[in-house]
Amino acid sequence: MAQSKLKKFQKTVLDFYKKSGRHHLPWRRTTTPYRILVSEVMLQQTQVDRVIPYYKKFLKKFPNAQALADAPLGEVLRAWSGLGYNRRAKMLHNAAKEITIYDNFPRDYKTLVSLPGVGEYTAKAVRVFAYNEPEVLVETNVRTVFIHHFFPRTKRKISDEALVRYIVQTLDTKNPRAWYAALMDYGTYLKQTHGNVSQKSKSYVKQKPLKGSNREIRGALLKALTKKPQARATLSKLPFEKEKIKTQLAALEKEKIIKKVKSVYALP
Numbered sequence: 001m002a003q004s005k006l007k008k009f010q011k012t013v014l015d016f017y018k019k020s021g022r023h024h025l026p027w028r029r030t031t032t033p034y035r036i037l038v039s040e041v042m043l044q045q046t047q048v049d050r051v052i053p054y055y056k057k058f059l060k061k062f063p064n065a066q067a068l069a070d071a072p073l074g075e076v077l078r079a080w081s082g083l084g085y086n087r088r089a090k091m092l093h094n095a096a097k098e099i100t101i102y103d104n105f106p107r108d109y110k111t112l113v114s115l116p117g118v119g120e121y122t123a124k125a126v127r128v129f130a131y132n133e134p135e136v137l138v139e140t141n142v143r144t145v146f147i148h149h150f151f152p153r154t155k156r157k158i159s160d161e162a163l164v165r166y167i168v169q170t171l172d173t174k175n176p177r178a179w180y181a182a183l184m185d186y187g188t189y190l191k192q193t194h195g196n197v198s199q200k201s202k203s204y205v206k207q208k209p210l211k212g213s214n215r216e217i218r219g220a221l222l223k224a225l226t227k228k229p230q231a232r233a234t235l236s237k238l239p240f241e242k243e244k245i246k247t248q249l250a251a252l253e254k255e256k257i258i259k260k261v262k263s264v265y266a267l268p
Contacts, residue, residue, distance in 0.1 A: 017182030074267030091117025141187025229266035
């Protein structure tokens with residue numbers, strides 16, 4: 001890539017961020033790794049505006065990894081209720097238990113990626129946003145930016161490997177934290193103004209509708225159980241097929257997200 005084109009691209013992204021970046025986001029105002037981890041897990045497949053109130057409420061209740069690790073899973077699920085993808089709450093709870101084993105919050109990639117529910121992207125995101133380490137991050141908004149600028153007329157699907165070449169060349173190794181925040185905000189803007197070009201990515205997966213899905217049923221069951229333990233007969237009155245309710249109750253029990261005592265289901 002020509003140096004002039006590289007600098008022009010970087011200037012475009014940073015100028016947008018300086019003028020219109022989402023500097024108000026609460027996880028942008030901290031470098032505490034635990035808080036960054038909570039934000040990254042919550043932001044998986046969930047819109048930013050929806051996450052903000054849950055993030056604030058969750059951290060007020062569980063201000064650090066020790067507080068989260070010490071809490072019963074049921075209490076964690078109650079704080080998470082309504083955010084969706086409740087398995088994330090259980091994995092974050094398990095991760096907190098492992099984190100407390102260490103003298104300090106893990107910093108190296110190998111340890112971070114070994115934590116329950118922490119995949120490659122999340123481990124690298126913690127290193128970038130908590131420790132300002134220059135990792136290569138690839139997520140939907142980053143894809144949008146690089147496809148828009150470097151593959152504008154391409155008809156074929158773009159691989160992440162093709163994008164990484166440009167991500168590496170443009171990476172601000174001195175301040176990757178601010179650079180990736182700028183990329184993500186600029187990517188959000190591009191989606192709003194130019195459409196979701198990340199659909200050109202080979203990694204793009206269209207989210208399935210919530211209505212009638214197992215995810216909707218699981219969410220409804222857990223929401224009901226955050227209020228009080230209930231028998232399956234009562235839960236079967238929810239507006240879903242009884243057989244699907246039965247299946248999801250069994251799955252939640254197997255995953256140890258709920259427990260069953262005789263015929264009554266409850267949070268752990």
